[in-house]
Amino acid sequence: MNRTDRLYAIAEELRAAGPRGRTSAWLAQRVEVAARTVKRDVTALQDSGLPIWAQAGPGGGYVLDSSATLPPLNLTASEATAVALALAALPQLPFAPDGRSALTKILTAMTVEERARAVALGDRLWIRDRRAPARPAVAGVLDEAVRTGVVTVLDYVDKKGSTTRRRPVEPMALAATGGHWFLLAWCRRRRAGRWFRLDRIESAHLTTELAAPRDLLDTFGAPPVDAGPVSLVDSVEGESGSVVMAGESRSGRRALGPTG
Numbered sequence: 001m002n003r004t005d006r007l008y009a010i011a012e013e014l015r016a017a018g019p020r021g022r023t024s025a026w027l028a029q030r031v032e033v034a035a036r037t038v039k040r041d042v043t044a045l046q047d048s049g050l051p052i053w054a055q056a057g058p059g060g061g062y063v064l065d066s067s068a069t070l071p072p073l074n075l076t077a078s079e080a081t082a083v084a085l086a087l088a089a090l091p092q093l094p095f096a097p098d099g100r101s102a103l104t105k106i107l108t109a110m111t112v113e114e115r116a117r118a119v120a121l122g123d124r125l126w127i128r129d130r131r132a133p134a135r136p137a138v139a140g141v142l143d144e145a146v147r148t149g150v151v152t153v154l155d156y157v158d159k160k161g162s163t164t165r166r167r168p169v170e171p172m173a174l175a176a177t178g179g180h181w182f183l184l185a186w187c188r189r190r191r192a193g194r195w196f197r198l199d200r201i202e203s204a205h206l207t208t209e210l211a212a213p214r215d216l217l218d219t220f221g222a223p224p225v226d227a228g229p230v231s232l233v234d235s236v237e238g239e240s241g242s243v244v245m246a247g248e249s250r251s252g253r254r255a256l257g258p259t260g
Contacts, residue, residue: 003041006031008115010041011050011108014064023061049101078147080106081118089127089230121147122230124216126175126184135181141204142183145171151209152185155202163202169194170211172219184220186211193219 001009009031013022024042028035042062046052051065075083087103107115124146145152154167169185172193176182181198 001031006033007041007045007104008108010038011045011064011104014052014062015108018066019063021055021061021063026061045104048104049097050104077110077114080110080114081121084118085122085125085230088122089125124173125230126173127230136199136201138201138204139181139198141206142171142174142198145204145206146174149211151207151211153205153207154196156196157200157202169196170214172214172216184216186214186219
């Protein structure tokens with residue numbers, strides 16, 4: 001179990017234990033590490049904003065303060081993912097510590113499979129321009145296309161004003177840069193990766209065909225040195241994680257920017 005999963009596991013065990021709490025020895029056995037490692041992990045969770053208290057005396061341990069929690073919200077997995085990605089994408093907003101704490105709680109409440117899907121989706125959200133304009137109505141369809149990986153048919157107007165009808169693409173990522181939102185997709189007609197400006201997409205229709213997996217970085221190049229995909233893990237641990245667009249990549253490959 002890696003450190004991130006261990007932090008989630010400890011928080012969830014304390015949540016389930018309620019006012020009874022759990023000792024460091026019990027938690028250590030549960031997550032299969034030494035008790036001193038559990039103590040460091042609990043400190044990290046406290047630093048992230050989780051209200052965990054230490055109980056002194058025989059049988060003492062750690063308790064997650066229930067008075068600081070809201071009643072269950074019953075978010076769907078998709079709703080939880082959307083909130084988590086929004087929090088992770090804007091780590092420099094006011095009340096950032098509270099945001100990181102909320103993100104930790106949301107991820108803790110997810111199943112392992114749901115959390116893995118959320119992390120994978122974050123890798124496919126590239127955001128550099130925090131002031132990107134409002135997204136058009138078609139954006140909801142494209143969100144679903146990127147999330148599910150199904151082939152999508154576009155009616156698209158290029159920068160010269162020419163419209164291409166029924167253009168089949170394989171959606172791979174979403175990006176905000178230069179004041180616009182873009183869909184990064186494999187174009188079956190061009191047989192190459194292309195950037196599609198969302199405000200130029202007249203319509204988008206999902207098919208039932210699941211696109212074959214393609215490597216995002218091989219297709220479009222890696223993020224620039226000063227940027228990265230929306231990172232749920234980095235945000236939980238208090239680092240800035242987020243951003244992307246054209247420039248020199250970490251690997252030396254140049255990220256391909258929008259062309260039309």
